[in-house]
Amino acid sequence: MINVALPKGRLGEKVYDMFERAGYECPSIKENTRKLIFENKEKGIRYFWVKPSDVSIYVERGSADIGVAGKDILLEYAPDVYELLDLNMGKCRMAVAGKNEFYDDGSRTLKVATKFVNIAKKHYASKCRDIDIIKLNGSIEIAPILGLSDVIVDIVETGKTLMENNLSVMETIVPISARLISNKSSFKFKTEEIEKIVKCMKDQVRTDD
Ligand code: PRP
Numbered sequence: 057m058i059n060v061a062l063p064k065g066r067l068g069e070k071v072y073d074m075f076e077r078a079g080y081e082c083p084s085i086k087e088n089t090r091k092l093i094f095e096n097k098e099k100g101i102r103y104f105w106v107k108p109s110d111v112s113i114y115v116e117r118g119s120a121d122i123g124v125a126g127k128d129i130l131l132e133y134a135p136d137v138y139e140l141l142d143l144n145m146g147k148c149r150m151a152v153a154g155k156n157e158f159y160d161d162g163s164r165t166l167k168v169a170t171k172f173v174n175i176a177k178k179h180y181a182s183k184c185r186d187i188d189i190i191k192l193n194g195s196i197e198i199a200p201i202l203g204l205s206d207v208i209v210d211i212v213e214t215g216k217t218l219m220e221n222n223l224s225v226m227e228t229i230v231p232i233s234a235r236l237i238s239n240k241s242s243f244k245f246k247t248e249e250i251e252k253i254v255k256c257m258k259d260q261v262r263t264d265d
Contacts, residue, residue: 169196
């Protein structure tokens, strides 16, 4: 049995559809229930829904053999897992944004609000820029508006949230997409099954955008 941690939410549903198209269907998952675990014994696959930012924890610790996590989470928490495949979905970018009129003249410590503390620290360390990190858990865009920070480091997908709050992207740090990841010992002991999944999933990756 291969245990798969799926990110709960809209992206997770698309990811499941991809597994389905790849031949790993589990019809009960589409029943509108509050159940979190679904299995198809015949196909030897068990899915469970977890919070997107927790997928890599389940995979790293072996509760899931494989899972799908955003590159943002992989960069931020650096879990000890294998990254097997870029699914080319859930695409967005990690960016620095600020008020439209903000200009960083470098004269004082830059106040940076973010959920992604490690990504932000690494980004500014590479530029030798002194920063004061303010860790937030959501609605990051509000920080520069209220003067809590000068800039934010956050995910930008359509750019709508920034635009509607009179903020704009100042720099793109890294492009983000969903990745298929594997637990290291699962990969060692269930190589054949996992490689088969990777191959079937690869055939389903859309490269047209
Ligand atoms: C993310 C991100 C932005 C928004 C960007 O928030 O933090 O707020 O999506 O999307 P857009 O460019 O399409 O407007 P999320 O919905 O994950 O909620 P959060 O406020 O908890 O971070």
